[in-house]
Amino acid sequence: MSIEVRIPTILRPFTRDQKEVEASGATLAGVIDDLDTQYPGISERLLENGALRRFINIYVNDEDVRFLGGLKSPTKAGDLITILPAVAGG
Amino acid sequence: MTLEIPREFVNLILEQSRAEYPEEACGVILGPLGSGKALRIKPMINAAHSPTFYEFDPKDLLTLYREVDDLGEEINVIYHSHTDTEAYPSRTDIAYAGEPGAHYVLVSTRDEIAPESEFRSFRIIDGQVTEEEVTITD
Numbered sequence: 001m002s003i004e005v006r007i008p009t010i011l012r013p014f015t016r017d018q019k020e021v022e023a024s025g026a027t028l029a030g031v032i033d034d035l036d037t038q039y040p041g042i043s044e045r046l047l048e049n050g051a052l053r054r055f056i057n058i059y060v061n062d063e064d065v066r067f068l069g070g071l072k073s074p075t076k077a078g079d080l081i082t083i084l085p086a087v088a089g090g
Numbered sequence: 091m092t093l094e095i096p097r098e099f100v101n102l103i104l105e106q107s108r109a110e111y112p113e114e115a116c117g118v119i120l121g122p123l124g125s126g127k128a129l130r131i132k133p134m135i136n137a138a139h140s141p142t143f144y145e146f147d148p149k150d151l152l153t154l155y156r157e158v159d160d161l162g163e164e165i166n167v168i169y170h171s172h173t174d175t176e177a178y179p180s181r182t183d184i185a186y187a188g189e190p191g192a193h194y195v196l197v198s199t200r201d202e203i204a205p206e207s208e209f210r211s212f213r214i215i216d217g218q219v220t221e222e223e224v225t226i227t228d
Contacts, residue, residue, distance in 0.1 A: 010188045055186050057148045064148050084155055085188030087116075087168060088138075088145035090180040 003031055003075055006082045014042040023081075028058065029071040031081060046083070055086040091222040093167070093193045093211040095119070099131050100226055104207055106133050107171035107199045114144040115197075119167035120158060128166045128193075141173045143182070167211075169195035176200070177208035179219050187214035193222070 002022040007015050015021050016039075023038065025031035036043035046056055051071070058065045059082045065073045075081065099119060107115040117134045121127035132154070137147035146154070158165060168189060172180070177196035179187070187194060190213075198208040213220045 008188065010190060055188075057151060059148075059152055062152060064152075066148075082152065082155070084151055086145055086148070086186060087118075087134075087151060087188065088143070088182075088186045089170060090143050090182030 002077055003079045003081055005031065005035065006080070008084055010085055011042060011045055011083065014039040014045070024077070025075055027071065028060065028065055028073040028075055028081070031075050032071070055088055057084045057086055058082070059084075091213060091220070092225050093128070093195070093222055094225045094227055095128050095167070095195075097226050097228055099128065100209055102131055102133075103169055103171075103195070103197055104199075104209070107197045107207070110136065110171070111199055112141045112173050113139050114141065114171050114173060116144040116146065116168075116170040118154065118165050119169070120161075120163045121166040123162050123164045125164075126166065130163070136170075144170045165189055165192050167193045167195050169197065171197040171199055173198075174200050177210045179212055179214055184214055184217055184219060190215045 002024045005021050005023050007019060007021060023031045023034040025034050032043050032046055046053060060068055060073055060075060061080055114136055116136050118132050119128040120130045134146050134150060136144040138145045177198035179194060194212045194214050196210050211222050211224050213222060
């Protein structure tokens with residue numbers, strides 16, 4: 001079993017328009033690495049200087065990763081990861 | 091492109107914007123997936139509680155997207171108010187616009203035009219802002 005990752009509309013050009021993709025990794029950082037191998041360029045939209053971008057929200061099983069350890073958040077087969085761009089502005 | 095929106099929603103957005111002044115007010119209007127229709131309005135909390143910034147709380151954001159998926163809906167409109175500037179997307183609005191399929195509605199409740207207000211709609215795609223016509227239906 002692998003990890004299911006839900007991709008927001010704005011990142012679907014990277015995943016050939018797929019709304020859900022599969023990935024693997026023991027941490028969120030590992031999952032993002034694997035995503036970038038499968039869909040080159042996607043990690044740049046999620047990370048900035050090696051940290052999660054401020055206006056990208058990532059959830060592991062409905063929990064905001066900011067409260068789970070950020071990129072070090074543990075992940076395992078069967079988890080659901082949801083990526084959502086913040087709805088924000090000035 | 092045109093935004094078609096019921097008068098009731100325009101009034102609700104303006105009322106919310108005045109009620110939450112001097113903070114920016116925000117919310118969404120949803121409709122059945124693929125319909126392009128604005129049928130269900132959902133005011134959101136501005137987690138930034140700021141006169142110059144708005145942001146949906148990350149937990150509310152996840153709940154909203156889950157609900158939209160479960161009900162077979164889409165986000166048709168994302169609205170927010172400007173409290174001191176015109177109803178035109180700011181640089182930050184353009185930088186963070188993440189829904190290429192949505193109408194971005196901006197309202198201005200700035201003092202100098204009170205008691206009047208502005209209500210305008212835009213597409214924001216890849217950093218490009220295009221204003222569109224607003225048709226208010228009764």
